[in-house]
Amino acid sequence: MNRTSLRRGMVPGIAALALVLTGCSAANESGSASDGGLAGTLNGGGASSQEAAQNAWRAGYQGLHSDVTVNYDPTGSGGGRENFTSGGFAFAGSDSYLTDDEGELSAAEQRCAGDPIEIPNYVSPIAVVFNVEGVDELNLTPDAIAGIFNGTITRWNDPAIAASNEGVTLPDATITAVHRSDESGTTGNFTHYLSAVAKKAWPHGEVESWPIKAGEGANGTSGVVSAVTNGKNTIGYADASQAGDLGTVNVQVGDDFVGPTAEAAAKILEVSPRVEGRADSSLTFELDYTTGEAGTYPIVLTSYLMACPTYEDGTTADLVKGYLTYVLSDEGQKAAADTAGSAPLPAGLAAEAQALVDGIKAR
Incomplete structure (x- = not known):
């Protein structure tokens, strides 16, 4: 690659x-x-x-x-x-x-x-963290994640999100997607994943500096976590160790949705x-971000x-x-x-x- x-x-x-x-x-x-x-x-x-x-x-x-x-x-x-x-x-x-x-x-x-x-x-694992009113658990496909951070999916009740969250009441609210504003290896690994699994939805490739104006920037891992925590209807990405009490997305791998546990990340x-x-x-x-291996969480950093x-x-x-x-x-x-x-x-x-x-x- x-x-x-x-x-x-x-x-x-x-x-x-x-x-x-x-x-x-x-x-x-x-x-x-x-x-x-x-x-x-x-x-x-x-x-x-x-x-x-x-x-x-x-x-x-x-x-x-x-x-x-x-x-x-x-x-x-x-x-x-x-x-x-x-x-x-x-x-x-x-x-x-x-x-x-x-x-x-x-x-x-x-x-x-x-x-x-x-x-x-x-x-x-790099967790996709979220703070959405009334939502405790969230499943997202790679294309949905890419669309959210690319600014093409802008509402929480968008069909691309609702399709994988049957029975969940998603608010008709604007998505605030938070990204790193500083040059970041976490951003590099996150965008590498997006470019590998959802190239059409994320056409910007693998980058360590955020490439588009969409969303809200925050400095450092702690800045992203703070912005998601203190915001409303927010989503971001951060090392899972610092996710705190925020919700973490289950990411589609094959036919399953896998959460960001250490064991699932290690399998990659x-x-x-x-x-x-x-x-x-x-x-x-x-890293093989496109793996379909059961029980593997694909958004990780070594x-x-x-x-x-x-x-x-x-x-x-x-x-x-x-x-x-x-x-x-x-x-x-x-x-x-x-x-x-x-x-x-x-x-x-x-x-x-x-x-x-x-x-x-x-x-």
Whole structure:
């Protein structure tokens, strides 16, 4: 599959800018640990969809290493990749892997003095969240979802919605479709799904920056959730871990409608191929959004962590290696599952990723 994501350079947010100004030299400040273990500050950032999981990982890892501070700035996938390739972040989280559509992969290779490491850290469903008066459960076909976000289906009682919701009283009300206003890997995965399964209803392809004026924009995952929650007759898309009390759409897969559970999302890796032509250090997937496999939830993201195989100093290398090892551990994967509702990586894939992390060292 050809990726057509728009990945324009982002201006880091205030928090990210502060990190760059105060810790950019190596994204770490070393010290001497009282227990003889790791010490220092590790700065990373990126996908806001990872925020809940990152908070759990940071707390768990810092609990084991009292002299280590891990910062994660949820500036968005695009901001994470940009700050990683420029050297502002020692590691980054992204809901899309690196490509050279806009030179990001080459920039990462230059920064890392070699092929960057890209490893999945979890699989998570992207929930289509809604807040519709009097509606507790909602089934939608791919074409209906695409039409809503394309602005061609504008009323909640439209026949395209009513047909899959027999017995549900849908209001004769205007749909407010909320999308991400920032460059977003979640948007990239969501529009990739739409372009794969409903190309006529969604003719805009896979994009990380929202391509049309229809709907309402909101910044970050939390912004979308807030807009849907505080609005009326609203719908949006967000990492399922942050859906809160909002309703979540059951999406048509084959003859069934499947909800965004971690177990259903994890099944997509079983039917999805690896990205062709990648370096051995890149464990990336082309998700099969068109699968008809029973019980599979198709709107998902495989969230990635990006790091270098070598760093200029040993402290940076040790901190990145230690933190990523915790993320991939059984304890780390359980923490993300409990906190963020994500699906843990299959054991074989986690072991493959750990082998890459084990090789991180100083130049």
